Amino acid sequence: MKREKLIAAVKEQMPEKRWLHTLGVMETSVMLAKRFGGDPVKADLAAILHDYCKYWPVQEQAKIIRENGLPQDLLDFDKELWHSHAGAFIAQSQFGIQDEEILDAIRYHTSGREGMSLLDKIVCLADYMEPGREFPGVELIREEAKSSLEKALVAGFDSTIRFLIEKGKRIYPLTILTRNDLIQQINN
Numbered sequence: 001m002k003r004e005k006l007i008a009a010v011k012e013q014m015p016e017k018r019w020l021h022t023l024g025v026m027e028t029s030v031m032l033a034k035r036f037g038g039d040p041v042k043a044d045l046a047a048i049l050h051d052y053c054k055y056w057p058v059q060e061q062a063k064i065i066r067e068n069g070l071p072q073d074l075l076d077f078d079k080e081l082w083h084s085h086a087g088a089f090i091a092q093s094q095f096g097i098q099d100e101e102i103l104d105a106i107r108y109h110t111s112g113r114e115g116m117s118l119l120d121k122i123v124c125l126a127d128y129m130e131p132g133r134e135f136p137g138v139e140l141i142r143e144e145a146k147s148s149l150e151k152a153l154v155a156g157f158d159s160t161i162r163f164l165i166e167k168g169k170r171i172y173p174l175t176i177l178t179r180n181d182l183i184q185q186i187n188n
C-alpha cells in the first residue's frame with residue numbers, strides 16, 4: 001500500500017489529537033533513525049502504524065490477541081498494552097507488512113523487550129518523546145536521547161513504572177525485563 005493511502009487509513013482510525021501524536025512520532029522516529037544510524041524509511045512506516053488499533057474497542061483488541069496466537073498474558077495486564085500487538089497483527093494481515101523488524105517495532109513500542117532492535121528502540125523512544133508529549137520526566141528523556149537511545153529509554157521506562165506504581169497498577173513483566181536489559185547494555 002502506498003504511504004499516502006496508509007496514512008489516510010491510519011488517520012481515520014483515531015481522533016485528531018492522537019493523529020497529531022502519530023505525526024510527532026513519525027517525525028521523531030525519522031530524526032532518531034538519522035541520529036543513530038537506523039533506517040528512516042522503516043522508522044517512518046512503523047511510526048505511521050504504531051497506534052493503528054489504539055482506539056478500537058478493547059473487546060476487539062482482546063479478540064485479536066486471543067484468536068491469533070498473540071501473548072495471552074497481555075490480557076492480564078493494562079489494556080494500554082493491547083493495541084501494540086493487535087496493531088502489528090493488523091499491519092501484517094490487512095496492510096501486507098511482512099518486514100519483521102517493522103512489525104516488531106509496532107509490537108513492542110509499549111512494553112519494550114529484551115534485545116530490542118535499533119528500530120524497536122527508535123519507535124519506542126519516539127513514542128515517549130515526540131514534541132506533543134508533556135509529562136513529568138519527558139525533558140530528561142529528550143536530553144538523554146541526544147546521545148543515548150538506551151539511557152533515554154531507561155528514563156522513559158522509569159517514568160512508566162513510576163506512573164503505574166502511583167496508580168496502583170500491575171507492571172507487565174516484559175517492561176521490567178526490558179529496563180534491566182537496557183541497563184545491562186549501558187553498563188557494558
